[in-house]
Amino acid sequence: MIGSSYKKDISKQGVIVLNKAASFVSDRYRLLFAKIDLISRKEDKKVIAITSAVKGEGKTTTSSNLAVIAARDFGKRVLIIDGDYKNPSLAIRFGVKGSLGLLNVISGECDLTQGLTTGPVENLSLLTMGRQVRRGESELAIKGNAHIWTENGIQKILKEARLSFDYIWIDAPPILPLFDMSVISEAVDGIVLVVKTGVTPEAVLSQAVKTLGSNKIIGSVLNCAKTSWKYGYGQYKYKYDH
Ligand SMILES: Nc1ncnc2c1ncn2[C@@H]1O[C@H](COP(=O)(O)OP(=O)(O)OP(=O)(O)O)[C@@H](O)[C@H]1O
Numbered sequence: 001m002i003g004s005s006y007k008k009d010i011s012k013q014g015v016i017v018l019n020k021a022a023s024f025v026s027d028r029y030r031l032l033f034a035k036i037d038l039i040s041r042k043e044d045k046k047v048i049a050i051t052s053a054v055k056g057e058g059k060t061t062t063s064s065n066l067a068v069i070a071a072r073d074f075g076k077r078v079l080i081i082d083g084d085y086k087n088p089s090l091a092i093r094f095g096v097k098g099s100l101g102l103l104n105v106i107s108g109e110c111d112l113t114q115g116l117t118t119g120p121v122e123n124l125s126l127l128t129m130g131r132q133v134r135r136g137e138s139e140l141a142i143k144g145n146a147h148i149w150t151e152n153g154i155q156k157i158l159k160e161a162r163l164s165f166d167y168i169w170i171d172a173p174p175i176l177p178l179f180d181m182s183v184i185s186e187a188v189d190g191i192v193l194v195v196k197t198g199v200t201p202e203a204v205l206s207q208a209v210k211t212l213g214s215n216k217i218i219g220s221v222l223n224c225a226k227t228s229w230k231y232g233y234g235q236y237k238y239k240y241d242h
Pocket residue numbers: 002003004005006008009010011012052054055056057058059060061062084087089174223224
C-alpha cells in the first residue's frame with residue numbers, strides 16, 4: 001500500500017505523483033494501479049469507487065493519484081468523479097477553481113462534456129462537484145449524497161461516460177456514518193477500500209465490508225503504513241493475492 005514517511009500533510013502538495021513522477025511514492029501508485037488494472041481487465045471492470053470505513057483515511061489521495069498514474073503513465077483515458085457531496089475535495093486537490101461539475105450536469109444546467117475539466121495531464125478528465133446550486137434551485141443539491149447517487153444522478157452520467165473512458169474512478173463517501181453503500185455498490189463495477197493504518201477498528205472494517213458486498217471489492221489499500229523505508233509504504237491486498 002501507500003504509506004508515507006511524509007510527516008507533512010501531503011494534500012498541501014496537491015496530487016503528489018504530479019510533482020514527483022520519479023519518486024518511490026509514484027512507484028507504489030504505479031504498482032497499485034498495475035494490480036487493479038490486472039483484476040479489472042480480467043473481470044471487465046471500468047467504474048471503480050474508492051471508499052473507506054470512516055472519513056479521512058485517504059480516499060481522495062488514493063483516487064487522485066491513481067487517476068493521474070493511469071492517464072499519464074499507462075495511457076488510459078481516465079475520468080475521476082467527485083462522488084462525496086458532503087465533503088467534496090477533488091477541485092481543491094487538483095487546484096481547479098469555479099468549474100462546472102457534477103451538480104451542474106445532474107441539474108441539467110450543462111451536459112457532461114461541458115461539465116468536465118481536462119488535465120492536468122493528457123488523457124485525464126475531472127468531474128468536480130461543481131458549483132453549489134442555490135438553495136431551492138435543485139432538490140439534488142440539497143438532499144446530498146443519497147441523491148447524487150441515484151438513477152438520474154451519477155448512474156446516468158456513468159452510462160454516458162463509460163463510452164468515452166477506459167477507467168472511471170469515483171472518490172466516494174465513507175461507508176460510515178450510515179450511508180447506504182448498496183447504492184454505490186450497484187452503480188459501480190468495483191470498489192477499492194482504503195484503510196488507514198491504526199485508525200479503523202477491525203469490527204468497523206468487517207461491518208463496512210459486509211455493507212459493500214464482498215463480490216464488488218477489488219482490494220484494499222493500507223494507507224499511511226509505517227515502514228523502515230526512507231519513503232515508507234504500506235501493503236496492498238487483492239482478491240487474487242494468496
Ligand atoms: N499516505 C499518506 N501519507 C501522508 N498523508 C496522507 C496520506 N494519505 C492521506 N494523507 C493525508 O491525510 C488527510 C486525509 O486524506 P484524504 O483527504 O485523502 O482522505 P479522505 O478519505 O478523502 O478524507 P474525507 O473522508 O474527509 O474525504 C489529507 O490531509 C491527506 O493529505
